[in-house]
Amino acid sequence: MRVTNRQIADIFNETADLIDIDGENPFRVRAYRNAARTILSHPRNMADLVEEQFDLTSLKGIGRELAKKITEIVQTGKLSYLEKLKRIHPPGIEKLLKIPGLGPRRVRLLHEFLHINSLHDLENALRQDKLQSVPSFGPKLIEMIEKELKKRRYEEKRYPLSEADSVSRWLLETLCSAKGLIEIEVAGSIRRRSETVHDIDIVAAAETENDIMEHFTTLPEAERVLMKGPTRSSVILINGITVDLRVVPAENFGAALHHFTGSKAHNIALRKLAITKEMKINEYGIYKKGKRIGGEKEEDIYKKLDMDYIAPELRENRGEIVVAQQHRLPSLVSEEEIQGDLHIHTTYSDGTNTIREMALRAKEKGYEYIAVTDHTRHLAVAHGLDEKKAKKQLEEIDRLNEELQGITILKSAEVDILEDGSLDLPESILKELDLTVCAVHFKFDLSQQAQTKRILKAMEHPFFTILGHPTGRLIGLRDPYDIDMEAIIHAAAQCGCILELNAQPDRLDLNDIHCKMAKEAGVPIAISTDAHSVNDLDLMHYGIGQARRGWLGKENVVNTRGLKELKKVLKK
Template identity: 50%
Template sequence: MPRHNADIAAIFEEIANLLEIQDANPFRIRAYRNAARILNDHSRDVGTMLRKGEDLTCLSGIGKDLAAKIEEIVSSGHCSLLDRLHKKMPATIGDLLKIPGIGPKRVKALYHDLAVQTVEQLYRAARDGRIRELPGFGEKTELNILQSLEAHANQTQRFKLITAVQYAEALEQSLATVSGVSRVTIAGSYRRMRETVGDLDILVAAETSRPVIQHFIEYGEVNRILSAGATRASVVLECGMQVDLRVVKAESFGAALHYFTGSKSHNIAVRRIAQQKGLKINEYGVYRSDKQIAGQDEESVYAAVGLAYIPPELRENRGEVTLAQVGRLPQLVEQSDLRGDLHAHTNATDGHNSLREMALAAKSFGFEYLAITEHSRRLTVAHGLDPLQLSRQCAEIDKLNAEMDEITLLKGIEVDILEDGSLDLPDNVLAKLDLVVGAVHSKFDLSRARQTKRILRALEHPHFTMLAHPTGRLIQRRAPYDVDMARIIREARNRGCFLELNAHPERLDLLDTYCQMAREEGVLVSINSDAHSNHDFANLRFGIGQARRGWLEKDDVLNTRSLKALRQLLKQTM
């Protein structure tokens, strides 16, 4: 039975896909897609809201009909509309939509024109050269489909971090209620803040393991029990996620946490150092001969082998162990270091809240400033602003700034970088803004040389401030476009521009390795929410996790500066 926002969002996304394949009303399709996005982004659990008697229509974009369907799903575990749609379509159509690059529009054409209903039929159609004959496909698309099918066949199921959070936190809270439990921590790639999670590793400290194991296998979302022993158990949740539980004594909790957090290569590197010192390290502790000398907490584990404590996000064996030996690990950025957000939208374009509402939300989040960066006119699907509309918004910002205390709104734009590298708005308009955030929203399939040239030309623009979501990827939906990021980062350094780390959990863009590269080149990174509602600032936690994986310190991040210091840096790029 669906219990989390992600479950309900998945149902709405499936409804939108099936409606699109059936050529339904576009506005109806868009309503379900928007609802899915709102639910995925919303920080509060809507099931809890319903149990408290709250009206879901208070959520922007959720009307009475959608609110009623959410209530139906939460109470019954089903959506009657989805059931009706399934009866009209082959059951295997949904499998086609899981192939990267095969959206509902293409599935519609493949289904109606080639009678493709299964993944096997799709493969045969591509192999036989029949797909290229369809309008809007072509030989290149057919080849991409074949490559996607091959990649999909070899891919194990992984969940986006924001989805994993919903299941992990609920499980964590549930296990913490068991009598005798002193600590519960989610380990593995989840704790290392990887952008996707294959399964969950839960570690519990308790004197008696049996009540914990029993509570775990009887958890309401368990679909299948894989194993249940004296101190460990594995289950598969209804959402398809595997969860592995390990119960240990308090004196071994730190050693077990280190062991099950990983990564495997990091643990091997630490174990080798322990062996060189005549020590043995495992999930129960650090031992000299048969005597445990450390293990109650992770700090003691690292100290026992002569290492400074290494934060989980760094544990990928990328040089962190060597630096820990000499006490030169970076002091990683914290969410409390952020002084503002430099990428946000309002209902003037595709956001859901007013200018004032976004300002108040940023203020309550503890921010000193917020940049309003609507889309520019080229992005018609987002109702982008033309020069006159932007000018009107700037006047509204000036008026609001005169009224409000403790928060300052900055005037900006998320301007489209066109195919030739020019910007979507004229210089005389951009010159009046506090910052210009450039973004690629089209032509993702340009060659590496052309895509790189396009972005390099944009960076040369006299009013360019920051490159938004620099690789254009959408996790599990769209691969990064092919671009020479090393050249982009070096040119940003030469021009004094900045790079965004987009904290939206669908993006998490910059990649962690590019964050490291930017740090080494001295290019400041701005950790931005790309907020489209007043709840989206909560997503900054994911951006902070990505920044920490990328070794970023406070001084490496642009929006840890005060407003005064930020304005000085922005002036240098305008």
């Protein structure tokens, strides 16, 4: 298996963490992080580019030394420089970095003041009430660390959807050359577009004579074969992900794909419904009075039960079965219906491409518009816009809109919501914007009452348009801050605000439950990529998957509208 872009990005981020702990030059640290972002968002695999002898230094943020390191990772699967850093640092220090709130600088403080180098050391220090003696470790941070350590004891290993998605696509491409293969699909939580994935399920239809299992279990990337049989095999890949492959005759493919897509709760509820109709459903088909009446296609199962076909993203037993029986399932939004992206960054803050480059790439995607939403001044780490810089950007957007045909650049900004609920730009600038994306970027640890009050106050501002990444979470890295989402959604409905569904795979914020709540309250959603490069614009499909899980249709998403209709919405 080729090294994935995420693996390379993870190696660079880990390198950045370790040199940051050492107090390395912040520009060097940032170089690794920017390179990781460029790699992660690139549409092509770095391994392919290396094989083609592509000039990696032509990529944003990739200099000669980093290009050499990418090549080394692709060719060897590791980075010797990182391995050297690991030998210098205590082996448990990397796990400390995964605890929310413990960035490299705080990990350094833990080491300097209490000689903490592992999760075990950290737990001992907590039991002995020693963390209070470390600078910047207040009661709220200590409480958060304690909760996180307890949670991690019971959690199973899960992988981000984007990583599992990449691996599963590679597997399908690899297995499609097997002899006797008729059809092959990814099933399980990947097909349902769940935020995280425990393992990968693949279902294949094949002729009697086939070599699919042999092909699968002898992959060089299969570190260990857990089991091998004619209809089911299971392997652990070198990246740690377990993959199950089921092979069935073509006549059973639809039923098997449905069964192994799940969810378990959905399948159980459907089987109970079938029993009331004197039917039976299993992985081989749907039966009535012992006679098989369907199963070649997934649609057979729902049709025989006299209900609408239920899209995989909805199969969580959250009311979809009853609604399908009533033939009232919504028509779910699709990526083809998206007309523009309302949250992108450029070189004016922490993006890697210019406004022109972002606009031209959006035009290539068939978009009518983009909104340039660079960070504002409070977010100094992202080189946010002050009043002078903002005015300069607005002037450039005017020039580009006169010059470029077929794409409109909307004036906007990702405006920090300050602790008191005010916005981080003066009204003299805000009134010049077509829209604002307002978001919380600091003080995540406020109480629910204070955090909710902060956002509600911001939403009352006459120039507030969209609440960006509303809960602030980073999946697997940072929990959402504590807010009353019911109150936020209610307020958005009252004041005509829009909520963002941030399509970054590490965010997917709003979650699916909150998307459905917003829909039911009549609150519009903007699905945006939060793109920091031209390649990030291609992340929209992750937001679409989340939106579909939240029952959203085209009518619920503001950026499915053309520019003329969008402007009417923004005026409201």
